[in-house]
Amino acid sequence: MxxxxxxxxxxxxxxxxxxxxxxxxxxALVETVxxxxxxRDHEETFDxxxxxxxxxxxxxRELLSKKQMDQVYDLKQGFTQxxxxxxxxxDNVKIKMCQELETKYLIGCVSNCIRKSVDLLLxxxxxxxxxxxxxxNNDVKNPKPAGDSYLKAVELFxxxxxxxxxxxxxxxxxxxxxxxxxxxxxxxxxxxYPDVNLENVTEAVEALR
Numbered sequence: 098m099x100x101x102x103x104x105x106x107x108x109x110x111x112x113x114x115x116x117x118x119x120x121x122x123x124x125a126l127v128e129t130v131x132x133x134x135x136x137r138d139h140e141e142t143f144d145x146x147x148x149x150x151x152x153x154x155x156x157x158r159e160l161l162s163k164k165q166m167d168q169v170y171d172l173k174q175g176f177t178q179x180x181x182x183x184x185x186x187x188d189n190v191k192i193k194m195c196q197e198l199e200t201k202y203l204i205g206c207v208s209n210c211i212r213k214s215v216d217l218l219l220x221x222x223x224x225x226x227x228x229x230x231x232x233x234n235n236d237v238k239n240p241k242p243a244g245d246s247y248l249k250a251v252e253l254f255x256x257x258x259x260x261x262x263x264x265x266x267x268x269x270x271x272x273x274x275x276x277x278x279x280x281x282x283x284x285x286x287x288x289x290y291p292d293v294n295l296e297n298v299t300e301a302v303e304a305l306r
Contacts, residue, residue, distance in 0.1 A: 100260065100264055101201075101202045101203070101264050101266065101302065102202065102203045102204070102205065102254055102260060102264055102265045102266065103198065103202050103203070103204045103205075103266050103268065103298070103302060104204075104205050104206070104207045104247065104250055104265060104266065104267045104268070104278075104283070105204065105205070105206050105207070105267075105268050105293075106206075106207060106208060106267070106268060106269045106270060106274045107206055107207075107208035107209075107210055107215060107218060107219070108208065108209075108210065108218075108270075109270035109271065109289055109290050110268055110269065110270050110288065110289070110290060110293055111191060111206060111218075111219070111222070111224065111290075111293065112185065112188075112191075112218045112219070112221075112222055112290070113185075113290045114181065114185065114218055115144070117177060117180045117181055117184060117185075118148075118177060119134075119136070119139055120176075120180065121173050121176035121177040121180055122134065122148065122151065122169075122173045124172070124173075124176050125168075125169045125170075125172035125173040125176055126155075126169055128172060129165055129168050129169045129172060130160070130161060130165055130169070132160065134151075134155075142154065144271055144273075145209065145241065145242070145271040145272065145273030145274055146209065146240075146241075146273060147209045147210070147211075147234045147240045147241075148170055148173055148174070148211075149170065149234075149240075150209075150240065152166045152169060152170060153166070174211065174213070174214070177214060178213070178214070178217060181214070181217060181218055181221060182217075182221065185218065185221040185222055186221070186222070187221075187222060187223035188222040188223060188224070189223075190294050190295075191222055191223070191224050191293070191294075192222075192223045192224055193295060194293070194294055194295040194298060195224045195227035195228075196227065197295050197299075198227075198295065198298065198299070199227050202302070203229055203254065203258070203260070204227060204228060204229060205228050205229050205230035205231060205232070205250055205253075205254065206219060206228045206230075206231045206232070207231075207232045207246050207247055207249075207250050207267070207277075208231070208232065208233055208234070208246075209234050209240050209241045209246070209273075209274075210233055210234065211233055211234060211235055212233040212235045212236070214233075215231055215232075215233045216231070219231070229254070229257065230250050230253040230254055230257075232246045232247075232249045232250045232253070234246070236249055237249050241273050241274055241276070241277035242272075242273040242274070242276040242277045242280070243277060243280060244277050244278070244279075244280030244281035244282075245281075246277060247265075247267060247277055247278050247280075247281035247283055248281045250265075251265060251281070262282055262283070263284075265281075265283045265284070266283065266284045266285070266286060266302055266305060267281075267283045267284070267285050267286070268285075268286045268287075268288050268293070268298065268301075269285060269286075269287060269288075270287065270288065270289045270290065275287060284305050286298075286301045286302070286305075288301065
């Protein structure tokens, strides 16, 4: 019986899409209001937040109106989809990892992306079929760094199998994601995209026992 659940973040962990999101948002901002977020500001302030959360912070800085927030949001999602289709390809390292992990563990994905992006990105890199459960920011009221998305994953897994909260492990790449998993009461492993492979994940998860 598989008694451990591994929940992967998406961007920066399973998929190398952080740059896609950064460029797509800036493209939308420049087209709408003529400014962009610096890379340093994005890394220090915005990384790991959902698009709505990022736009809300810009609105609080009085850089966007409510109407402009909606315009930028729609443009950003379109640019993200377009860029992802152009750039992302099947990832053999992640495919092999998921194939092997699912023989010993239950695996899922918990993301701050919208549902459409979660499904598309996982599909493009070839690992959607291995995720028993996926959670997007559309599935919860409060996205990361709140713990809601991880608790939603627990709820969805428990509809399929009886498993204790202590069996859940989250793999995240940034502080906001780590905080979200910790807020949900989970064990947490910090790991970034280039290092996320079968050997490293297995070693890290087994070390928690």
